[in-house]
Amino acid sequence: MNGQIKEAATNLQIALDHGIAEDEWERILSALGREPTPTELGIFSAMWNEHCSYKSSRVHLKKFPTSGPRVLQGPGENAGVVDIGDGLAVAFKMESHNHPSFIEPYQGAATGVGGILRDIFTMGARPVALMDSLRFGAPDHERTRYLVGGVVAGIAGYGNCIGVPTVGGETGFHPCYNGNILVNVMCAGLMKSDAIFRGTASGAGNPVIYVGAPTGRDGIHGASMASAGFDETASEKRPTVQVGDPFREKLLLEACLELMKKDAVIGIQDMGAAGLTSSAVEMAGRAGTGLILRLDDVPSREEGMTPYEFMLSESQERMLLVAGRGREGEVREIFERWDLPMAVVGEVTDDGRLRVESGGKSFVNLAVDILTDEAPMYKRPMKAERALPATDPLETLPSAEDLGPALLALLGHPGGGDKSPIWEQYDYMVRTNTLTSPGGDAALIRVKNTAKALAMTTDGNARYCMLDPHRGGMLAVAEAARNLSASGALPLAMTNCLNFGNPERPAVMAQFSGAIEGMTEACNALKVPVVSGNVSFYNETHGVDIYPTPIVGMVGLIEDAAKRTGTGFTREGDVIAILYPADEAPLPSAGAHEYVWVLAGREGGAPPSISLHSEAAVQTVCREAIGSGLLSSAHDLSDGGLGIALAESCLASPGSGLGGEVKIPDGEGRPDGHLFGEAASRILVSLAPESSEKLRDLAENNDVGYQEIGRTAEGHLRVESPDGRPYFELPMKDLLAAWKGALGGLL
Amino acid sequence: MQFAVIVFPGSNCDHDCYHAVAHVLGQPAKFVWHKERDLGGAEVIIVPGGFSYGDYLRAGAISRFSPVMKSVADHAAAGRPVIGICNGFQILTEAGLLPGALHRNTSLRFICKDVYVRCMTSRTPFTTEILPGETLRLPIAHGEGNYFCDAETFAEMEENDQIVFRYCDAEGTPSPEANPNGSLGHIAGICNTGGNVLGLMPHPERASEAALGGDDGLRLFQSTLSVTVS
Amino acid sequence: MAKAHVYITYKNGVLDPQGEAVKDALSSLGFQGVGDVRVGKYIEIEVEKSAPDEIRGEVEKMCQELLANPVIEDFRVEIPNGNNNPQPPKSEA
Amino acid sequence: MAKAHVYITYKNGVLDPQGEAVKDALSSLGFQGVGDVRVGKYIEIEVEKSAPDEIRGEVEKMCQELLANPVIEDFRVEIPNGNNNPQPPKSEA
Numbered sequence A: 001m002n003g004q005i006k007e008a009a010t011n012l013q014i015a016l017d018h019g020i021a022e023d024e025w026e027r028i029l030s031a032l033g034r035e036p037t038p039t040e041l042g043i044f045s046a047m048w049n050e051h052c053s054y055k056s057s058r059v060h061l062k063k064f065p066t067s068g069p070r071v072l073q074g075p076g077e078n079a080g081v082v083d084i085g086d087g088l089a090v091a092f093k094m095e096s097h098n099h100p101s102f103i104e105p106y107q108g109a110a111t112g113v114g115g116i117l118r119d120i121f122t123m124g125a126r127p128v129a130l131m132d133s134l135r136f137g138a139p140d141h142e143r144t145r146y147l148v149g150g151v152v153a154g155i156a157g158y159g160n161c162i163g164v165p166t167v168g169g170e171t172g173f174h175p176c177y178n179g180n181i182l183v184n185v186m187c188a189g190l191m192k193s194d195a196i197f198r199g200t201a202s203g204a205g206n207p208v209i210y211v212g213a214p215t216g217r218d219g220i221h222g223a224s225m226a227s228a229g230f231d232e233t234a235s236e237k238r239p240t241v242q243v244g245d246p247f248r249e250k251l252l253l254e255a256c257l258e259l260m261k262k263d264a265v266i267g268i269q270d271m272g273a274a275g276l277t278s279s280a281v282e283m284a285g286r287a288g289t290g291l292i293l294r295l296d297d298v299p300s301r302e303e304g305m306t307p308y309e310f311m312l313s314e315s316q317e318r319m320l321l322v323a324g325r326g327r328e329g330e331v332r333e334i335f336e337r338w339d340l341p342m343a344v345v346g347e348v349t350d351d352g353r354l355r356v357e358s359g360g361k362s363f364v365n366l367a368v369d370i371l372t373d374e375a376p377m378y379k380r381p382m383k384a385e386r387a388l389p390a391t392d393p394l395e396t397l398p399s400a401e402d403l404g405p406a407l408l409a410l411l412g413h414p415g416g417g418d419k420s421p422i423w424e425q426y427d428y429m430v431r432t433n434t435l436t437s438p439g440g441d442a443a444l445i446r447v448k449n450t451a452k453a454l455a456m457t458t459d460g461n462a463r464y465c466m467l468d469p470h471r472g473g474m475l476a477v478a479e480a481a482r483n484l485s486a487s488g489a490l491p492l493a494m495t496n497c498l499n500f501g502n503p504e505r506p507a508v509m510a511q512f513s514g515a516i517e518g519m520t521e522a523c524n525a526l527k528v529p530v531v532s533g534n535v536s537f538y539n540e541t542h543g544v545d546i547y548p549t550p551i552v553g554m555v556g557l558i559e560d561a562a563k564r565t566g567t568g569f570t571r572e573g574d575v576i577a578i579l580y581p582a583d584e585a586p587l588p589s590a591g592a593h594e595y596v597w598v599l600a601g602r603e604g605g606a607p608p609s610i611s612l613h614s615e616a617a618v619q620t621v622c623r624e625a626i627g628s629g630l631l632s633s634a635h636d637l638s639d640g641g642l643g644i645a646l647a648e649s650c651l652a653s654p655g656s657g658l659g660g661e662v663k664i665p666d667g668e669g670r671p672d673g674h675l676f677g678e679a680a681s682r683i684l685v686s687l688a689p690e691s692s693e694k695l696r697d698l699a700e701n702n703d704v705g706y707q708e709i710g711r712t713a714e715g716h717l718r719v720e721s722p723d724g725r726p727y728f729e730l731p732m733k734d735l736l737a738a739w740k741g742a743l744g745g746l747l
Numbered sequence B: 001m002q003f004a005v006i007v008f009p010g011s012n013c014d015h016d017c018y019h020a021v022a023h024v025l026g027q028p029a030k031f032v033w034h035k036e037r038d039l040g041g042a043e044v045i046i047v048p049g050g051f052s053y054g055d056y057l058r059a060g061a062i063s064r065f066s067p068v069m070k071s072v073a074d075h076a077a078a079g080r081p082v083i084g085i086c087n088g089f090q091i092l093t094e095a096g097l098l099p100g101a102l103h104r105n106t107s108l109r110f111i112c113k114d115v116y117v118r119c120m121t122s123r124t125p126f127t128t129e130i131l132p133g134e135t136l137r138l139p140i141a142h143g144e145g146n147y148f149c150d151a152e153t154f155a156e157m158e159e160n161d162q163i164v165f166r167y168c169d170a171e172g173t174p175s176p177e178a179n180p181n182g183s184l185g186h187i188a189g190i191c192n193t194g195g196n197v198l199g200l201m202p203h204p205e206r207a208s209e210a211a212l213g214g215d216d217g218l219r220l221f222q223s224t225l226s227v228t229v230s
Numbered sequence C, D: 001m002a003k004a005h006v007y008i009t010y011k012n013g014v015l016d017p018q019g020e021a022v023k024d025a026l027s028s029l030g031f032q033g034v035g036d037v038r039v040g041k042y043i044e045i046e047v048e049k050s051a052p053d054e055i056r057g058e059v060e061k062m063c064q065e066l067l068a069n070p071v072i073e074d075f076r077v078e079i080p081n082g083n084n085n086p087q088p089p090k091s092e093a
Ligand SMILES: Nc1ncnc2c1ncn2[C@@H]1O[C@H](COP(=O)(O)OP(=O)(O)O)[C@@H](O)[C@H]1O
Pocket: A132, A133, A134, A166, A167, A168, A169, A170, A171, A172, A415, A416, A417, A419, A422, A423, A437, A438, A439, A440, A441, A442, A458, A459, A638, A639
């Protein structure tokens, strides 16, 4: 049936060069009953690779809970959608752009932002907020400075231009990322809950329409080198790094949202990884239909592009949509007004096949389901391995009398210090909805025309996952939910980026599986379904994998935006207290991980233990207390334990002027273990003394511990032992100076 | 008072300005697409911030050729109020409605944060209700806010009372430390000789509601209400 | 299509923050004896005209109207393989 | 002090959004027959060296290390009044 195809032949070697394994090649041959054409081979390589097929991860991802009363759209679409009441919904998703950002930090990060924005407005939502979760190598590694500067400028360059505020994120440093940084970007958008658009190509005869930037040879990856043999002129067409055009994307965003107000659109999907190939195949796959694409009609910006190149180009700022028959004119009219290319490039068919034609010839004729449902799926071997010592390295550290220097060291470390040199490069206020500047536990965005606010956070602790993937996974979800609860928000649902090493290594798959199981347990216990997500494997350099780094992005809802708290102390003389699980000590001396890392460069032991039941109770109490107006501030304990949480609450007070006087509650273990230990399920709160009775009652009624530890005070932070011996007393200006200077050398 | 917010391809503070005047101030407002020429009888023109044409080549360089700019120029020439905010300020200088130019911040970085500005004159329609010497807290968000003009122009502007806002510290004292972008004379905003056209880098529309952390910016829009429209 | 090259530089007396930053960065990378550094724009334009003088006229007009801002920038147009008798940088002011 | 001129342009095939926007603007300003427009950087550097070859060597090193981004950009160095036998643009790749 493909008699007229004139491309060169393909063979096993070319398939291997495309990253297709030998058994996968056999599978293709037996499915087709012939050799694939070069363009078909390119399509297989794109659709069957890890990024599109999730072939190593699918069996594990199935474990996540994905439904709930508010879930309008779970995983499988461009983004998840969750109902927030009042006829509104929030669409959100997180994506990684790790490898491109390491090669070209500015453009890699910028196009990462562009990609996730398209995922959101494809759903019919207007993007309202971006968050970025970043991991760099050691602060003193030779490339770190360059990468930090480039990535941050790239996120700023794209997000600021398009006018979506970047409202929060996280930034971490660890030598395991020296050769493979992580750039994960999350976007949330608002939409009407009854106007969700999906990536489906239904209705035979409906036109397939290409809108957005013309196609060039951008990002046709290593595979294209193998294709050079197919065409003599291909040799000088080297693959190129994608450059983002945020201005064009802004136009695309406005044009798409305007078009979606009409009922002309049947399905729409952005062209992300594997561009035209994946958008066409996935849209047909979801609808159970077929597609014909006529490449001669695809707008292009370079001469002489081959079908192979058209199908695999990753040029940015493009979308594919299916419109109702006869509605082409309306689509054209809108895109012309926004000065954007628009072209009818094919139509929907009912034979379940993807056909690609050019110059009157057929270059592709494949059953869609071979590319989607029948893509390979692997149960890769797993074998847990422990790479870090099992003993808690705290014991190897001499215990100091004066804990002040340790606190200053933690605050002055790039991972623990002030991140404003990063987020002040982001326009975090555009759209006038941002209720708190970045720097707190959760970012808060008001929802205009309602009393509501959305809360958002990203969290992940690779060290915990390295020490114990299962517990690390639980802790990541619990911390994200806790960050939302500490701002007064009810966690609704989550997305994730699962950044792992090479899945062909059993130790990596064991980490992956363990982390997912832990996350799943926490999702179930905290009633937070997973509605979207992304897997990034092969994060490795020279055969060494990064620490397993699942990043959780979570969205919560505050019904009345006036009832919220920040992390900073607000008033002198307020009571400082801790909410904690009632059946545990307020501050067990355990796992002072960040402290030992910063002071001694050692890691080991176990991540903090966690009871999900108690975690849920602590969060409920915190939210209710905020809802009843009892709290002045709330801040969860995480890296650096109570010591860092206290310091951060002081630093986030007005003018960083409020400190506190605190006595550590009685308990077993070392003083530094109490102060810097990273016990889970704890929230540091401050409140007016008149409110303490009520909070104590609320906590008791919910089986939650409430322990007062001191008072806020002007100008200094003093912490003493249970018997009144001072651990340190530091003027706020010293804390501020250490904290402010932390990123100094890097930006 | 009828407001018009001009929308260029890439403008992204258009809705914020609209929100501030229509929903917070409660005045009639409408958007005017850059290809239109009819300002529809608007009394006050807002050229909003954002990245018109992506800030490509130079911020504001391409927008100034939009058809609507002729109408804006006529409006200005008639002595009626025009305010250019951030990218709007850049567009007004490129269009020659205000003197000077805005180039890259000395830090070479985009900067988003709250700053203080000192009001230098009440003579513009946007500062009638603000006393000279008063300090406002307003957000900035720009990469090219570094104001420049030649010495002669600067002297003329001082002479003609055209410097409307200067970056200052919380106490109201202009200083290099309080100047976020290296602008000449700590200039944050200027007006034309007639006083009716104001350009400024800070975003008053983002500081128009206490819920967002401050409402000093609203006073610029409020001021226009006391201007008698002829 | 013929090509024209446009060079846009800051005027004397206008501070060039990017140039300063590059200079500092070069020194800290260990390059010695780096003097002034000025960063400008270099634009390549294809035009349909073919006579060098016509091209120059057209492109200079483009510079005056759009490509350069006369308040802070000078420009210079070169026609590769054309008549490029040294010309002083131009500006409208 | 001697001067060197550096021209930095996007590699062939790399999208130049700025160039596209300028091209569209020129057309809508009424300039006819404008083809490709590419916007790059033009850098003037003063160095202490004086032998043209030495200057070129030094400045090319600066380009490789700092001034150009070899992943997406090519660069070209010219020494005014030096030996400028036409040289192809360079990149590290
Ligand atoms: N890359 C970033 N982008 C935006 N905001 C950031 C970024 N990094 C840090 N922040 C802000 O600073 C706060 C503290 O940063 P960090 O210490 O890395 O996170 P966390 O407290 O979640 O461990 C974050 O909650 C966030 O609001």
